[in-house]
Amino acid sequence: MKLAATKVPVSTVWTSPDAPRDIDAPATAEHPDVAAWAKSMDTETRLGLHGRTLTQLLFAEPVLVRSERDGWSEILAPWQPSSEDELGYPGWVPSSHLGELPKAASDPVAITVPTASLLAEPGGQPIAELSFATVLASIEHADGHTRVATPDGGSGWLRDAVLRSVSEPSDTDERLRLGEQFLGLEYLWGGTSAYGLDCSGLVHAVSRVLGLRTPRDAHDQAADLPNIPLDEARPGDLYFFARDSKPIHHVGFVSPTGMLHASETGKLLENAPLTEDRRKTLTTAARF
Structure with a gap:
């Protein structure tokens, strides 16, 4: 295996090189446009992602490359712990989305807003638009900006x-x-x-911004984090849901309103009281 890094802002991880459909071309292009891809899909098309997509990699995220085939790389994502593999979340990405690891690897900073422009110099031209939860090694600070290391030996600037x-x-x-x-x-x-976020993706992304190494999937999050009695849960903790002793299928942040969560395909991320169905399937709570 060899080490590499994601050199595009967002790379979607697939179950196999054959998993993407024609409509998924913007996500698998050499220079992917994930925003346009997400906008192009209606609810039925999004439901079709089940069994096709697994997770996403963010800019400069390290991966282990297991094998390569027909322009695709079989990877493990060590920043995304998973019971599927002790080395990280497994899947496939276009090989064109991968480059060399950034040279610097210290003083990491995370993007805290939905998107942020990576600049050629402080106040200069944008190089790329990066997503929330992107973590980069910082090199220096100047004029209200931080210079960060990027894949393939490059660097750029982000506003502090x-x-x-x-x-x-x-x-x-x-x-x-x-x-x-x-x-x-x-x-x-x-x-x-x-x-776009799924339920455990929201928890994982927020955790990454806060420097917490949290598994990618809900059932792994429940197994990894310290469980607490449901009646002791407070805002900022996690609620987990399962049906009839089946594996946990949903997670959300406990909030004063009820729960902050990405509900399901066809729904919007919300902060709302627990529905009756959610209350019936609420199985455990956990704390960071």
């Missing part, structure tokens, strides 16, 4: 106002505030970016 150090302490209010930026965003199966 859109960044936080992943080592900075956080609290429950910050978890909810970060997640609430995406209220009204349409659910996307396998989504971990500002262009």
Whole structure:
């Protein structure tokens, strides 16, 4: 296996090289347009992603490349812990989405807003538009900007106002505030970016901004995080849901209103009271 890094803003991870459909071309292009891809899909088309997409990689995210075939790379994503493989979340991405790891790997900072422009120089021309939860190594600071290392030996600048150090302490209010930026965003199966989130993707992305190594999928999150009694859950904790002793299928942030969560395909990310069905399937709670 070899180490590589995602060199596009968002790379969608697929179950196999044969999984993408014609409508998925914007997501698998050499220079993917994930925003246009998400906008092009209606509910039925999004439902068709089940069994096709698995997760998403963000800019500069490291991967282990297991094999390569016909322009595709079989990868493991170590920043996305999974019970599927102890080395990281498995799947396939276009090989054109991968490059060399950034040279710097210290003082990591995370993007805290839905999207942010990576600039050629402070106040200069945009190089790329990066997603929430993108984590980059910082190199220097100047004029209210931070220079960050990028794949293939490059660098760019981001405004300090859109960044936080992943080592900075956080609290429950910050978890909810970060997640609430995406209220009204349409659910996307396998989504971990500002262009679409699924339930565990929301939890994983917020956790990454806060420097927390949280598994990618809901059932793994429930198994990894310290469980607490349901009646002790407070805002910023997590609720988990399952039906009739089946594996956990849903997760959301406990909120003063009820729950902040990405509900399901065809629905929007919401902060709302628990429905009767949710109450019946609520199985456990966990705390970071």
